[in-house]
Amino acid sequence: MxxxxxxxxxxxxxAPAITYKPACSLAGQTxxxxxxxxxxxxxxxxxxxxxxxRRTLLRALRQARRVGGAAQSTLLWPLPPRIDELNVAAAQLSAGRASSAGGDLYEVIPTEHGVRVLMGDVRGHGPEAIGTVAAVLGSFREAVHDEPELGRVLRRLDRALARHLRGRPPVEQAEEFVTVLLLEIGRDGEVRALNCGHPWPYRLGESGVEPLDRAEPLPPLGPFPLPADLPAVRHGELRPGEVLFLYTDGAEDARDARGRFFPLPDVLTEAVRSGATSPQAVLGAVFTRLLRHAGGSPPDDVALLVLGNERHLRRPPQARQAAPHPTTHR
CATH class of the missing domain: 1.20.5 (Single alpha-helices involved in coiled-coils or other helix-helix interfaces)
Known part of the structure; x- marks a missing residue:
């Protein structure tokens, strides 16, 4: 219909164009x-x-964007500003395509094992990417409460992705992959991580801006099997006042009119020097500069997630000095 x-x-x-020549005598004149x-x-x-x-195509484009945006907002639930004493800020920007449904995903969930964080990027866009995002997010939201070890959470995600891709042609299965970064932040601030092909986050603090790790991550989920041993790697503590900046590669890959890549570490350094210490302030500073750099619309999807330890240092109570009693002179 x-x-x-x-x-x-x-x-x-x-119809008028086709019938014009045989029906109109004027068309036969020279x-x-x-x-x-x-x-x-x-x-x-x-x-x-x-x-x-053109009008019909624009109407279909707007409808596709509305549907894609609604589907993605259903999957990426809004994050509360505070989760288990961590300050949280997040933003997602889809590239200018026919559908605003991108392949970026993130989640932050408090559990008895600590606050567990997922940041990922699905290859591709549109309905296929939406289905993959749903499979990975659904598995993560269930596994983080069931599995005491972060490595077992990652295996659950890998199995969920395999089940989702089952039934597709072998060529499509070989080309489909998901980059995944798993973090676990304990109540003492200790950070553990497992990284499958995703950019390492940046740690922002008094010492400046530095990557959480410089080691080569594991391959993305999908094309290659996970190793037999998956111990979570310790990355020190997220101290009070420090911030973790997580992102998808669309942030660093964004180019300006001259073809220059977005200088994310420099922008983060400038934000820290200007006094942006809260996750909301850091996110706002980076997001503004990113849009300005890309001319309002980056070529790829971008997701940003900022976590800050807002716990105050607990100092030992100082010994109270007894005030001298006033001397009464008679």
Whole structure:
């Protein structure tokens, strides 16, 4: 029915052009005026058809973006500003495509094992990416409460992705992958991580801006099997006042009009020097500079997640000095 209705108007516009020459005696004349009239008829018909097709495509594009945005907002739940004494800020920006449904995903969940964080990037966009995001996020939201070890959480994600891709052609299965970064932040601030092909986050603090780790991550989930042993790697503590900045590679890959990549470490350093210490302030500073650098729309999807330890240092109580009692003179 939709296809028939879509073809109705082009048919109505094209019918006059097709029947014009056999039905109109003016079309068979070779005089200059007749040729001008014939050209005007075909120009009007062609212009009307192009404008109508353009309007139809724009309407379909807006509808696809609304559907994609609604689907993604259903999967990426809004994060509260505080989670288990951690300050949280997040933002997601889809590239200018036919659908605003991107492949970036993130989640922060407090558990009895600590606050567990997922940051990932699915290859591709559109409905296929939405399905993969749903499979990975759904598995993570369940596994973080069941599995005491971060490595077992990662295996659950890998199995969920394999089940989701089952039934697709072998070529598509080989090309599909998901980069995943898993973090676990204990109540004492200790940070543990497992990284499968994702950019390492940055740690922001008094010592400046530095990557959480510089080691080569594991391969992304999908094309390669996970190693037999998956111990979570310790990365020190997230001290009070420090911030972890997580992101997808669309942030660093964004280019300006001259083709220069977005200088994310420099922007983070400037944000810290300007006094942006809270996750909300850091996120706002980076997001503003990113949009300005990319001219308002980055070429790839971008997701940013900022976690800050807002716990105050617990200082030992100072011994109170007894105030001297006033001396009464008689």
């Amino acid at each position: 939709i296809r028939i209705r879509a073809l109705r108007l082009p048919t109505l516009w094209g 005089s200059r005026g007749a040729r001008i009239a014939t050209g005007a008829v075909f120009f009007a018909v062609g212009t009307g058809l192009v404008l109508r097709v």
